[in-house]
Amino acid sequence: MSSIGTGYDLSVTTFSPDGRVFQIEYAAKAVDNSGTVVGIKCKDGIVLGVEKLIASKMMLPGSNLRIHSVHRHSGMAVAGLAADGRQIVARTRSEATNYDSVYGEPIPVKELAERVASYVHLCTLYWWLRPFGCGVILGGYDRDGPQLYMVEPSGVSYRYFGAAIGKGRQAAKTEIEKLKLGDMTCRQGVIEVAKIIYGVHDEAKDKDFELEMSWVCDESNRQHQKVPDDLLEEAKAAAKAALEEMDAD
């Protein structure tokens, strides 16, 4: 999969002879090396979870948030370069409020995803800009129900039942595929996402991590919010227990 693009990889406005834009692929590598981000669509809403790798023991827990609300009904979780992620979130928020002012209704999630994708893609078209080094999982609940989208650094955006990006994405995707998402409520989904993230975290290679989770579902009154503390603790406990069970085998 990885190959050297010598000579054709210096600018995002250069194609290689085999039709690839290497700068975009390198941007995707930045996302691949970041902490795992998982999103699932349950029958009554969306759950987002982030494996937030802690760079230093001196950092305050709860700082450096990776999940952001972009409007009352939607939120996004960012993987990759954090500063790039802040830009995308700011732009998404602005698109959402602007749509609301002009059209008088909350922006449909599909439309929002298209705007994010369009913006990310924009930055792959000019030599004086570099592509965003981050991938985004966007989850929202509008009048057409809960929806989950993922936007990659190339600017493509697809709608998913379950999505994962970052270091542990392969393992996470395998776990997500095993879940029966159509039958699951978000309350159950939160526990599952916690288990997945604890499961894919590599104790040997990485240091400590903090689990950050959010949801938007019927139970949260269709508002995007951080998962309530008691449920979060319950999820963490269940995840740790599941890990121990695996280790015991």
Place this chain on the structure above:
Amino acid sequence: MDQKMDFNAPHSMGTTIIGVTYNGGVVLGADSRTSTGVYVANRASDKITKLTDNVYVCRSGSAADSQVVSDYVTYFLHQHTIQLGQPATVKVAANLVRLLSYNNKNFLETGLIVGGWDKYEGGQIYGVPLGGTIVQQPFAIGGSGSSYLYGFFDQAWKEGMTKEEAEDLVKKAVSLAIARDGASGGVVRTVIINSEGVTRNFYPGDQLPLWHEELEPHNSLLDILGAPEPMNI
């Protein structure tokens, strides 16, 4: 005629416009008189304009201003529908109308009633009067003729009417207003919008009920004598 008629005076639609929700959709109604001063420039105008397949607007006040606002909103909604991939909602249409009305309030003089049907909220009516406020109502009335209808609606309006009841109510109301308001007249046009689509109806004078002094006089000498119609020579 002693008065000099100014044929270049701004065309205004004295007007009676009405929008009513019923169980399953909305009925919009209007008269058809467009006047320049006292001259009736168009006695059969269509004041109910299409914004999208499922949303129409009743126009009153300055003919030019209301047409321009409708044209802009139609254009924006068309683009919005393409981008969204599905029909626009009535709320969005009404919001676009009010943004134009409010942000240009110093230049415009038009009162509008936006009505339509969408799959999320069903039939809705939004009033957007002169200053650019937007208010969702079960029914709305506007134009110079509406002054004569406030009491009528207070008494005649009820929740959950059928399509036929709603259209009859609108027809009756417009013809009552036409009887009393000099700036309203002509024919009654109605547009019914629901999940099945849009139906346009047209009621000329002879299909409208007569009120009070308009009714046939009884025991007239002419009846008794069996006189021929005047003007027949």
